[in-house]
Amino acid sequence: MNTRVIRVDEQHMDMALVGEAGDIIRAGGLVAFPTETVYGLGGDALNPQSSEKIYRAKGRPSDNPLIVHIADMEKLEVIVREIPESAWKLAKRFWPGPLTMIMHKSDAVPYETTGGLDTVAVRMPVHAVARALIRAAGGYVAAPSANRSGRPSPTAVEYVIEDMDGRIEMVIDSGDVEIGLESTIIDLTTDRATILRPGYITDRMLAQVLGEVEEDCTMMRADSGQAPKAPGMKYRHYAPKGELTIIDGVEESVVAYINTQIRRHMKGNKKTGVIGTDTSVSKYQADVCKSLGDRNDETAIARELYRVLREMDDENVEIIYAESFEAVGLGQAIMNRLLKAAGHRIIHV
Ligand code: TXA
Ligand code: MG
Numbered sequence: 001m002n003t004r005v006i007r008v009d010e011q012h013m014d015m016a017l018v019g020e021a022g023d024i025i026r027a028g029g030l031v032a033f034p035t036e037t038v039y040g041l042g043g044d045a046l047n048p049q050s051s052e053k054i055y056r057a058k059g060r061p062s063d064n065p066l067i068v069h070i071a072d073m074e075k076l077e078v079i080v081r082e083i084p085e086s087a088w089k090l091a092k093r094f095w096p097g098p099l100t101m102i103m104h105k106s107d108a109v110p111y112e113t114t115g116g117l118d119t120v121a122v123r124m125p126v127h128a129v130a131r132a133l134i135r136a137a138g139g140y141v142a143a144p145s146a147n148r149s150g151r152p153s154p155t156a157v158e159y160v161i162e163d164m165d166g167r168i169e170m171v172i173d174s175g176d177v178e179i180g181l182e183s184t185i186i187d188l189t190t191d192r193a194t195i196l197r198p199g200y201i202t203d204r205m206l207a208q209v210l211g212e213v214e215e216d217c218t219m220m221r222a223d224s225g226q227a228p229k230a231p232g233m234k235y236r237h238y239a240p241k242g243e244l245t246i247i248d249g250v251e252e253s254v255v256a257y258i259n260t261q262i263r264r265h266m267k268g269n270k271k272t273g274v275i276g277t278d279t280s281v282s283k284y285q286a287d288v289c290k291s292l293g294d295r296n297d298e299t300a301i302a303r304e305l306y307r308v309l310r311e312m313d314d315e316n317v318e319i320i321y322a323e324s325f326e327a328v329g330l331g332q333a334i335m336n337r338l339l340k341a342a343g344h345r346i347i348h349v
Pocket of ligand 2: 144153
């Protein structure tokens with residue numbers, strides 16, 4: 001398949017081009033498109049064949065449900081059995097934006113889209129191109145992140161093309177994304193609202209609206225002995241090809257520990273890499289040293305994380321060490337993704 005790449009700017013949208021992209025989705029095809037979190041791989045959420053195509057293009061197990069993206073509130077009632085009070089409140093505060101809510105699905109949503117579940121994940125993105133595309137496509141776009149299964153979600157169009165060229169009809173290029181980590185997911189089908197995946201909308205922000213929220217116990221730990229409630233979170237996601245270990249401690253001890261390990265691996269002829277921050281990165285002796293940015297600027301760290309993980313792959317780094325971050329606020333999402341990428345390997349020094 002020949003994948004067409006078109007450029008659509010958020011500020012000056014070419015509606016004719018967006019219309020062409022919408023037509024592809026209406027006809028059952030796939031279009032990768034930008035959102036504020038990461039690039040998505042879009043198909044018609046109400047068309048079972050489209051969802052099957054998404055799984056095939058990603059190389060993803062089909063028991064892993066897709067998020068349905070809408071652009072208008074009145075579309076929500078078509079795809080869910082009922083809209084709980086909590087959903088109205090959260091939508092009022094956080095939609096459009098990087099929040100995904102899980103509700104009981106209506107018959108309009110095929111099981112192919114929900115991975116066989118009776119619930120459906122719904123998100124209303126804020127990115128203008130995403131919103132225009134969803135409307136042009138008929139209102140319901142199923143979209144996982146536009147990466148091949150097991151790779152970090154794409155934060156730039158070059159990564160979408162790297163993973164999807166030849167596998168889908170079209171890619172919409174709108175430049176780099178803003179947030180860089182996937183949306184927060186909250187389950188509203190249980191007695192108490194439960195966060196299944198941390199993101200830019202933090203636990204505190206959600207608790208301000210709902211009073212209190214639970215957190216899925218598998219979110220930050222590998223040893224809870226339970227399966228994650230978001231089926232996708234059980235797969236070794238966001239994984240670089242190299243073996244990644246997180247080192248937690250004060251900067252001086254972390255640098256000393258990592259450099260000792262690096263020297264050992266270099267003797268064994270392994271290519272080494274370190275994911276550090278602005279103040280530490282020059283102190284490391286690895287083959288490839290990358291900074292995620294200013295440790296105090298979490299939004300910048302979130303935006304850089306997946307790019308740096310992919311760069312480690314591109315440079316064929318075999319052994320990777322990463323610094324640790326405080327798991328509060330947006331830091332919780334950063335650590336959740338880093339821990340997954342590391343298969344929960346973390347050493348405290
Ligand atoms: O920011 C985002 O959410 C991006 C952009 C493209 O919108 N999308 C995204 O989709 O991250 P994906 O497919 O990569 O991740 C969706 C996650 C998976 O872990 C999946 O298991 C979970 O959402 N999920 C979807 N529907 C669910 C449901 N009904 N119940 C529990 N988990 C669900
Ligand atoms: Mg994904």
